[in-house]
Amino acid sequence: MIEVKNVSKKFGDKDVLKNISGVFKRGMTNMIIGASGTGKSVLLKNIVGLVIPDEGKVLYDERDFIKASKEEKKDIRQEIGMLFQGSALFDSKTVEENVRFPLDMLTQMPLDAKMDRVHFCLKRVGLENAAKKTPSEISGGMKKRVGIARAIALETTRYLFCDEPNSGLDPLTSIRIDNLIQEITQEYDITTIIVSHDMNSVMEIGEYIMFLHQGEKKWEGSNETLFDSDVPELNEFLFSNKLMRRFKNEPSSA
Incomplete structure (x- = not known):
């Protein structure tokens, strides 16, 4: 908390x-x-x-x-684990090297233990087959998943x-x-x-x-309570996102 x-x-x-x-x-x-x-x-x-x-x-x-x-x-x-807006991956490192980075910086784990953890995290986000690729070789969504794997690489997260x-x-x-x-x-x-x-x-x-x-x-x-608000600023924000009609099943003028 x-x-x-x-x-x-x-x-x-x-x-x-x-x-x-x-x-x-x-x-x-x-x-x-x-x-x-x-x-x-x-x-x-x-x-x-x-x-x-x-x-x-x-x-x-x-x-x-x-x-x-x-x-x-x-x-x-x-x-703490961080997932950045732009993924913030190192272009010169492979996917597995990016995930291993916090382990290299913050732990004294032996290399084989680090790699076990890296491969566990990559498998958890569905990228076990992308370990040797570089960021330039994967999609934007895959980069975000690499970022998530790196964020949970430390078992202390x-x-x-x-x-x-x-x-x-x-x-x-x-x-x-x-x-x-x-x-x-x-x-x-x-x-x-x-x-x-x-x-x-x-x-x-x-x-x-x-x-x-x-x-x-x-x-x-x-x-579940978002659309029950009587806060004018929030309702204006929801209208600006064209969500009030969508989630209340009202017809849209768009």
């Missing part, structure tokens, strides 16, 4: 995050949604420690990440962060990535936080959703 308590952040005179609080539960697909420039990615960066909040707390299973010592932060970071995981993917591949993220979240009982503007993903796997508007949390709930 990850909890943020009254997190605020300014850049210059601009309030980017205003007193954000919420609980992201373990074993669930937690999502942060909102329009572009509303603070989603900044909140994620505050949670993972890339940005330090001006006020508030970030708790990893009750461990205060902001006030943690250097060694305590290192321990927490070894429990307890937290998974995904930044726009379906960016640039076709709808069918997006569904496959969504399902894979949800399966891994439940299978390994990890805390997953996904930043997304893909409302199809929200409706498919959004077990807990935090909606941000102009740096404020305006609503939280599940995809």
